[in-house]
Amino acid sequence: MGEKFLMKGNEALAEAAIRNGCKHFFGYPITPQTEVAAYMAKRMPKIGGTYLQAESEIAAINMVLGCASTGARAMTSSSSPGISLKGEGISYIIGSDLPCLIINVMRGGPGLGGIQPSQADYWQATKAPGHGDGQVLVFAPSSVQEIVNLIGQAFDLAETYRMPAMILADGMLGQMMEPVEFPEVVPTPHEKPWALTGTKGQRKPNIVNSLYLQPQELERTIIERQKRYDIIREKEVQVELQYMDDAEFAVVAYGATARVVKSAVSKARAKGIKVGLIRPITLWPFPEKEIAAAAKQVKAMLTVEMSMGQMVEDVRLAANGACPVGFFGRTGGIVPSPAEVLAEIEKMAGGAK
Amino acid sequence: MEPNRKIYLITGHYGSGKTNLAVNLALRERAAGKTVTLVDLDIVNPYFRSADFAPMLADAGIRMVSPMYANSNLDIPALSGAVDAVFDNGGDCVIMDVGGDDAGAIALGRYAPAIARHNYEFWYVVNCCRYLTQTPEEALSVLREIQVVARLQPTGVVNCSNLGEETTTAIVEQSVPFAQKVADLAGIPVKCTAYDKKLAPLKVPDPFPVEIFVKKPWDSAEEE
Structure with a gap:
């Protein structure tokens, strides 16, 4: 821990992700999370990372899927209607057993709803972030400091369990200013023997995929994934x-x-x-x-x-x-x-x- | 030049304290017997803006001009024609609370010719506790970006350095050389140092003790 700064929740989300080794951001602006993208646009080029404003939320989440397949720490960020658009991609990432970070700075819904703060995406985040049997880790910070503290855990646990992690914030948290300090972190991305990094002729090709031709194989895969979920339910609760x-x-x-x-x-x-x-x-x-x-x-x-x-x-x-x-x-x-x-x-x- | 109307342009980095300063300045000028118009010119920030204080300002006899959809559920940064009118009939004092960074100051550029006809102050608000403007050089580069799109020359630096609810007298006092350095680099004077009036009277040049109006929803009950 060191010096304290005054930061907006959205800026802290972005800065904490960078400090935890995320070098690849794919997104599309939407109020009230736009400052996450704006901050990434300013900072990523300065640290040799990628900031990419995609043509849509759907494109952005699929870029995260591709980037995560290579084992890199990747993230996207949006607000409620944009997260709905990402639903298909999130399901594919779950089905492909890939780690990534997704940020939802919730606003009013349903539909276009409104730009003021809301928590009406709880069901979406915890029950059905996408179709199919699957979960994402969902973290709910309640201060700008806690946003900073949870981002590193979110990346770590996503990689430990090979699944997406979501920071479920709301417009108030995203927009408010609070003092924060950044813990000293040395980002330690996990070993990823499954990643698509090129075989160099020395191993069998890895395959990242969510399509299973035989129902028995799909069922077996889902049951194995559920066993990981049981471990998470046992070990990773925070309250x-x-x-x-x-x-x-x-x-x-x-x-x-x-x-x-x-x-x-x-x-x-x-x-x-x-x-x-x-x-x-x-x-x-x-x-x-x-x-x-x-x-x-x-x-x-x-x-x-x-x-x-x-x-x-x-x-x-x-x-x-x-x-x-x-x-x-x-x-x-x-x-x-x-x-x-x-x-x-x-x-x-x-x-x- | 229309010397009878003074125009204050409040610009700066996001979260530097512009809105709280603008509201305090409006109340101070009003208390001094002037007719005051406060213009919320922020087209980038969805929450925490001057328009939040419209009822309180109306009670104080301050006219408020806000973007048409401020604090609504519409994300449309449309400025009202009423902004053009303040240059002709905004009273003795017009205060424009401008959105953060160059993204927010773009809205100012459109009014630059009208503003330039008046006696105006173009204030650049600095806060050395903000993450991306901790060095005077960083703060200067944000000012340069703002003035390009504002199409006007800054006239002074206002030191609003604060760490939110954790602001101490030491933080404010230690920020004075920072603000002076920004001003020196920009070739303009420091106009004042604004700080929470709940802190003890501070030994800073040109002190401007302010009330903290910009609060979070859970702060309101603490003081009942």
């Missing part, structure tokens, strides 16, 4: 618990919403309500065990999201009926206010004390 030791109530929130909730939880504590915060840092794998344990401890839970309620379904599955799980959300580009969340906490706790 922050705050004020949970003596909590009688809990609020579950991620990303920028968790910042709003933290503020509301502090106020509720000051009013004598024993409420805690559960903040998933990884959304896939989801902190099922932590939430299941908390559900047995507390009287009720509340999930707060910038959507009509998506993560709340995973919270309910994990709670498995051990406590009631309520929901409060704003959507369409509206960020919930700490006062609104505090009112919901008071309602859950049975009125203001």
